Amino acid sequence: MTKFKLLATAAMGLESIVADEVKALGFETQNENGKVFFEGDEAAIAKANLWLRTADRVKIIAGEFTATTFDELFEQTKALEWEKFLPVDANFPVQGKSVKSKLYSVPDCQAIVKKAIVERLKKAYHRNSFLDESGARFKIEVSILKDKVQLSIDTSGAGLHKRGYRTGQGEAPLKETLAAALVKLTRWSPDRPFVDPFCGSGTIAIEAAMIGQNIAPGYNREFDSEFWPWMKRKVWDDARLEAEEAADYDQPLDITGTDIDHRLIETAKANAMEAGFAELITFKQRQVKDFTATGESGVIVGNPPYGERIGEIEKIEEMISDMGRVFSAYPTWSVYMLSAAENFEELYGQKATKKRKLFNGFIKTDFYQFWGERPKNT
The missing domain is CATH 3.40.50.150 (Vaccinia Virus protein VP39)
Structure with missing residues (x-):
């Protein structure tokens, strides 16, 4: 199995609680504002999505680097091995945010990252034409803070607060x-x-x-990474069976x-x-x-x-x-x-x-x- 750098995102003030949950699953953690980092394989992705009660999402860190120009953003994004994550038909929307950085135009950053990934995949898969993006979804985020770029892939899909049991809610529902x-x-x-x-x-x-x-908490729902070709069905079946036995x-x-x-x-x-x-x-x-x-x-x-x-x-x-x-x-x-x-x-x-x-x-x-x-x- 592959080792990934993983990220459990957390609402402000909940980092230590999310970190305790990640540690309870058997992983060492590093905390930052709104972020809990840990390392793990495909089984860790399944386990974290199924079991984290207080985290918002689980993401794979695809790459981190410093960029102050659009050229640097493009070239360093393109240099990453996206073919390890994304199949040829991957549907990969790109979202972005930028705080206190020279590259402050989020739509431009999103477009450049998208273009760089397309170029990388076309070369890796020997394609001259457009990629049709008809396959599984890999939501990508470009996050820039003080010129430090973090590119991540969302393994969860809908936020982890969506447990699947809410049929209705009041005016100001608590997440x-x-x-x-x-x-x-x-x-x-x-x-x-x-x-x-x-x-x-x-x-x-x-x-x-x-x-x-x-x-x-995730026993009653699906996750984007369940449909990724390199996430074996057995990984999810084992994780769900383990959850069933633990209940x-x-x-x-x-x-x-x-x-x-x-x-x-x-x-x-x-x-x-x-x-x-x-x-x-x-x-x-x-x-x-x-x-x-x-x-x-x-x-x-x-x-x-x-x-x-x-x-x-x-x-x-x-x-x-x-x-x-x-x-x-x-x-x-x-x-x-x-x-x-x-x-x-x-x-x-x-x-x-x-x-x-x-x-x-x-x-x-x-x-x-x-x-x-x-x-x-x-």
């Missing part, structure tokens, strides 16, 4: 990758109760169930999702059914001020509404105060809330044990963590 990261940050274990009091379309609760039963479908779970909006509860139930958790997650309509729970040492995780208009903000502030009051009746439970409200702790009536800066899309938020007491009988 599945961020939802999984929130669950992981709580260090919740499946023998403890878990509640999301702002469940919306059920994403956090469903991700918790997948983690609780050790189900690979613990008998693990009991106590997971509840509640929301004030009855329509979202129906959506959450439909999504849970699609994910295979219809019998395992309880969804019900409830306001947070009516919160009740049973058991000790539970975990409450939520992404309450943020609000932008004055009337909304007042309602949300009142809701955060309600939360602080009702959750205080459960001293052994730990509470984790993702919020853009800078006065969250003041409204909640308690200083967080820990805070972590995270981005929900482009919204800057804090993940407020209030750790519960140890139960008296332990």
